[in-house]
Amino acid sequence: MAIITDEQNKFFRLVTKNTEYQMKADNFGVLKHLWYGKHVNTDMDYLLQYPEISFSGNIYEAENDRTYSLNTLPLEYSCEGNGDFRVWALSAEHPDGTRALDLRFADFEVRKGGYAFPGLPAVYSDENETETLEVTLEDACSNICVTLFYGVLEELDIITRAAVITGGRETVYLERAASLCLDIPRGEWEWVHFHGRHAMERVTERAKLVHGVQESSSVRGASSHQQNPAVLLCSPDCTETSGECIGAALMYSGSFSAKIQLDEVDQTRLVMGINPDQFRWELRSGESFYTPEVILSYSADGMEKLSHNFHKVIRNNVCRGQYKLAERPVLINNWEATYFGFDEEKIFNIAKQASELGVDLLVLDDGWFGKRDSDCSGLGDWTVNENKLRGGLGKLVERVTGLGMKFGIWFEPEMISEDSELYHAHPEWAMTIPSRKPIRSRFQLVLDMTNPEVREYLFNSVSAVLKSADISYVKWDFNRHIADWYTPTLGKDNLGEMPHRYVLGLYELLERLTNAFPNVLFEGCSGGGGRFDAGMLYYTPQIWCSDDTDAFERTTIQYGTSFFYPVSAVGSHVSAVPNHQTGRVTPFESRAAVAMAGSFGYELDLNTLSDDEKNAVRGQIARFKKYGELIHNGLYYRLSDPLSDKVAAWEFSDGKDALVQGMVFRTAPTSLQLLVKLRGLDPDKNYRLDGTDFTASGAALMSGGYLLPRTWGDYVSFELYFRQI
Numbered sequence: 001m002a003i004i005t006d007e008q009n010k011f012f013r014l015v016t017k018n019t020e021y022q023m024k025a026d027n028f029g030v031l032k033h034l035w036y037g038k039h040v041n042t043d044m045d046y047l048l049q050y051p052e053i054s055f056s057g058n059i060y061e062a063e064n065d066r067t068y069s070l071n072t073l074p075l076e077y078s079c080e081g082n083g084d085f086r087v088w089a090l091s092a093e094h095p096d097g098t099r100a101l102d103l104r105f106a107d108f109e110v111r112k113g114g115y116a117f118p119g120l121p122a123v124y125s126d127e128n129e130t131e132t133l134e135v136t137l138e139d140a141c142s143n144i145c146v147t148l149f150y151g152v153l154e155e156l157d158i159i160t161r162a163a164v165i166t167g168g169r170e171t172v173y174l175e176r177a178a179s180l181c182l183d184i185p186r187g188e189w190e191w192v193h194f195h196g197r198h199a200m201e202r203v204t205e206r207a208k209l210v211h212g213v214q215e216s217s218s219v220r221g222a223s224s225h226q227q228n229p230a231v232l233l234c235s236p237d238c239t240e241t242s243g244e245c246i247g248a249a250l251m252y253s254g255s256f257s258a259k260i261q262l263d264e265v266d267q268t269r270l271v272m273g274i275n276p277d278q279f280r281w282e283l284r285s286g287e288s289f290y291t292p293e294v295i296l297s298y299s300a301d302g303m304e305k306l307s308h309n310f311h312k313v314i315r316n317n318v319c320r321g322q323y324k325l326a327e328r329p330v331l332i333n334n335w336e337a338t339y340f341g342f343d344e345e346k347i348f349n350i351a352k353q354a355s356e357l358g359v360d361l362l363v364l365d366d367g368w369f370g371k372r373d374s375d376c377s378g379l380g381d382w383t384v385n386e387n388k389l390r391g392g393l394g395k396l397v398e399r400v401t402g403l404g405m406k407f408g409i410w411f412e413p414e415m416i417s418e419d420s421e422l423y424h425a426h427p428e429w430a431m432t433i434p435s436r437k438p439i440r441s442r443f444q445l446v447l448d449m450t451n452p453e454v455r456e457y458l459f460n461s462v463s464a465v466l467k468s469a470d471i472s473y474v475k476w477d478f479n480r481h482i483a484d485w486y487t488p489t490l491g492k493d494n495l496g497e498m499p500h501r502y503v504l505g506l507y508e509l510l511e512r513l514t515n516a517f518p519n520v521l522f523e524g525c526s527g528g529g530g531r532f533d534a535g536m537l538y539y540t541p542q543i544w545c546s547d548d549t550d551a552f553e554r555t556t557i558q559y560g561t562s563f564f565y566p567v568s569a570v571g572s573h574v575s576a577v578p579n580h581q582t583g584r585v586t587p588f589e590s591r592a593a594v595a596m597a598g599s600f601g602y603e604l605d606l607n608t609l610s611d612d613e614k615n616a617v618r619g620q621i622a623r624f625k626k627y628g629e630l631i632h633n634g635l636y637y638r639l640s641d642p643l644s645d646k647v648a649a650w651e652f653s654d655g656k657d658a659l660v661q662g663m664v665f666r667t668a669p670t671s672l673q674l675l676v677k678l679r680g681l682d683p684d685k686n687y688r689l690d691g692t693d694f695t696a697s698g699a700a701l702m703s704g705g706y707l708l709p710r711t712w713g714d715y716v717s718f719e720l721y722f723r724q725i
C-alpha cells in the first residue's frame with residue numbers, strides 16, 4: 001500500500017520504494033507539509049516549529065497565539081491573503097475586488113490507479129502501478145475548493161502532483177493556479193536549472209539558493225530554449241552518486257514558472273506551474289480549472305538515481321504509442337544537406353545513397369510545400385510544391401519506399417506566413433492585435449490555436465498529406481515564440497486565458513492526429529529543443545534536441561538534457577564539417593559517438609562522403625543497431641561533466657554489459673592518460689573489454705577506473721564495450 005491514511009488525525013503518508021512524503025491537517029484544518037525524503041516511519045510533526053516571527057500573519061482562530069502563522073509553517077498549497085507572505089500557489093480576484101483565500105481541510109479520497117484531466121497530458125499506468133490520493137481544501141468564505149492530487153508510483157519512486165480549483169458561490173478570476181507547492185523547512189539547498197538559447201539549450205547551472213526568489217520560467221508561449229520546465233533542488237554535498245536531491249518536471253509546453261524562495265528563516269519553497277504573468281482565468285460557480293501535472297522524485301543517492309527515476313517514468317508512463325519503447329529508425333534528414341534548395345532528384349539521390357549505407361528512413365524537411373523557397377513564405381499551405389517535387393509527393397514517396405526505406409515529412413502546423421494562400425483566405429486566423437502591427441519572428445506569424453476552425457483546418461490538411469502517400473514519420477516544428485496575445489474568440493475580460501488555451505488547442509490537435517495515425521512516429525521540434533518537455537513527450541516520443549549539431553557543443557546540451565529526459569527522447573544527428581552552426585571540425589567518428597547517445601540519424605548528403613567515410617557510416621549504423629537495446633533500455637550514467645572536465649564520458653549499462661562512449665576535448669602533451677570510472681556494474685563480477693584481452697572486476701572498473709587511450713588532436717571519441725564474463 002503506497003498511500004497510508006490516518007483518518008482521525010488527518011495524517012497522510014505516500015510511501016514509495018525508497019521515499020516517503022507526509023502531510024497532515026491540524027486542528028485548524030490547515031494542511032501542513034511534514035516530510036519528503038527517505039523512509040522515516042514516524043509522524044514527522046514533531047519537527048514542526050512555531051517560532052514567533054514578527055510581521056507574520058496569525059489566523060484569527062489562533063487567538064492570542066502569535067506563534068501560529070501560515071507565514072512560517074510548511075504548507076501543501078499556499079494562497080494569497082491569509083498571512084503567508086511567501087510565494088503563492090493560488091490567487092483569485094473575488095467579485096468585490098478582494099483577493100483573500102483561506103484553505104482548510106474538507107475531505108480526502110484514496111483510490112487505485114492514476115488520474116488524468118481533460119485535455120492535458122498525464123502520467124499513465126496500469127491500475128496496480130499507481131495509487132491516487134485526493135485531498136480537498138475549501139475556502140469557507142467563497143466556497144472555492146482546491147483538490148490536491150497525488151499519484152504515487154511506488155516502484156518508480158515517483159509522485160505526481162496537480163491541483164483542481166473548483167468555483168464557489170460566485171464567479172472569480174484566478175490569477176495564479178500552480179500545480180505544485182513544496183515547502184522544505186529543513187536543510188541547506190542548492191538548485192540546478194537548465195538555461196540556454198536557440199542552438200544551445202539546457203545548459204546546466206547549479207547555484208546556492210539566495211534569500212528571496214529565484215526563478216526558472218518562460219513567457220514565450222512555449223516551454224522554451226531559454227529555461228526548461230524542470231528543476232532540481234540538491235544538498236550542497238550532492239554528487240551524481242551521493243547526497244539528497246528532489247527533481248520536479250512540469251508536464252507542460254507553454255509559459256511556465258518555477259519559483260524557489262529561500263525565506264526569512266531559511267526555509268525553502270518551490271512553486272511550479274503555469275506562469276501567472278500570463279494568466280487570468282474566469283472560474284464560474286461549480287466549474288473546475290485543471291492544472292498541468294508535476295512529476296516529482298526524491299533521491300538520497302545523488303542525481304544519477306533521480307535521473308534514472310525520471311527516465312523510467314517518461315519512457316514507460318509518459319511516452320505513448322507503438323514507438324515508445326521500440327527501436328527507432330535510423331534516419332537521414334535533408335535540412336543541413338540542402339536547406340530550401342532541392343528538387344525530387346536531389347532528395348531521391350540522398351535517399352538512395354542513404355539506403356545503400358543502411359539508413360531506414362528519409363525525412364523531407366522544410367521547403368516541400370506551398371511557395372516555400374525561403375523562410376519568408378508558404379507556411380500554412382500544406383500542399384506539395386510541384387515546381388520542386390515534379391510528379392508530386394506521392395511519386396517521390398513511392399520512389400523512396402521502393403528503395404526499402406520509410407518516408408517522413410516536416411510540418412510547422414502552428415505557423416502562418418503572410419505570403420501564403422492561407423493568410424489571404426484567413427488573415428483573422430493569425431494571432432495579431434487589431435490596433436497594432438504584429439511582431440514577426442523568422443518572418444512568420446502564429447496561428448490562433450484557441451480557434452477550433454484553425455485546428456480543424458490543420459487536422460484536415462496534415463491528415464490529407466499523411467493519407468496521400470505511405471508516410472511513416474512526422475517532424476512537428478515550431479519556430480518562433482508568441483508575443484501578440486489576442487484572439488477574437490475570447491472577450492477582453494478573458495484574454496488572460498489565451499496562453500493556456502493555446503496549449504490546450506495544441507494538445508487537442510496532437511491527440512487527434514496521433515490517434516488518427518497511430519503508426520506514424522511523431523518527432524517534436526521547436527527550432528531544435530525549444531519545446532523539450534514532458535508535455536510534448538506525451539505526444540511525440542522523441543524531440544529534435546537542438547539545432548546545434550556540433551558534436552562538441554552537443555555533449556553539453558545532451559548532458560543537461562539527460563538530467564530529466566531519457567536518451568530515446570533525444571533526436572541526435574551526424575552532420576557535415578565544418579559544422580554549420582560553429583564552423584568547428586570534429587572527427588567523423590566523434591560525431592557518430594555523440595549522435596548515438598540519442599535517437600540516431602544523419603543530416604548531410606551522404607553522396608559527398610569519401611568511400612572510407614561511407615564504410616564508416618555502415619559501421620556506425622551497425623553498431624547503433626547492435627547497441628540500440630542497451631542504449632535505449634539500459635540505464636544512462638553521466639561519467640563526467642563536459643562543462644568542467646577534459647572529457648565528456650557517458651555509459652549505458654544493464655548491469656551485465658556496459659558501453660562507455662565519449663570525447664576528449666583538451667588533449668595535452670606529456671600528461672598522464674585520462675581516466676573514467678564506470679558505474680552500475682556488479683563489483684563481484686569480471687568484465688572483458690571487447691576487442692582486447694583486458695579484464696578487470698566491476699569493483700576495479702568502478703573504484704579504480706579505466707585509462708582512456710592516448711589521443712592525438714581534440715574532439716577524439718572513444719567507445720569501450722565491457723562484457724561481463
Ligand code: DGJ
Binds near residue numbers: 365
Ligand atoms: C528548425 C529545425 O530545428 C530544423 O531542424 C529545421 O527543421 C528547420 N527548422 C526548418 O525550417
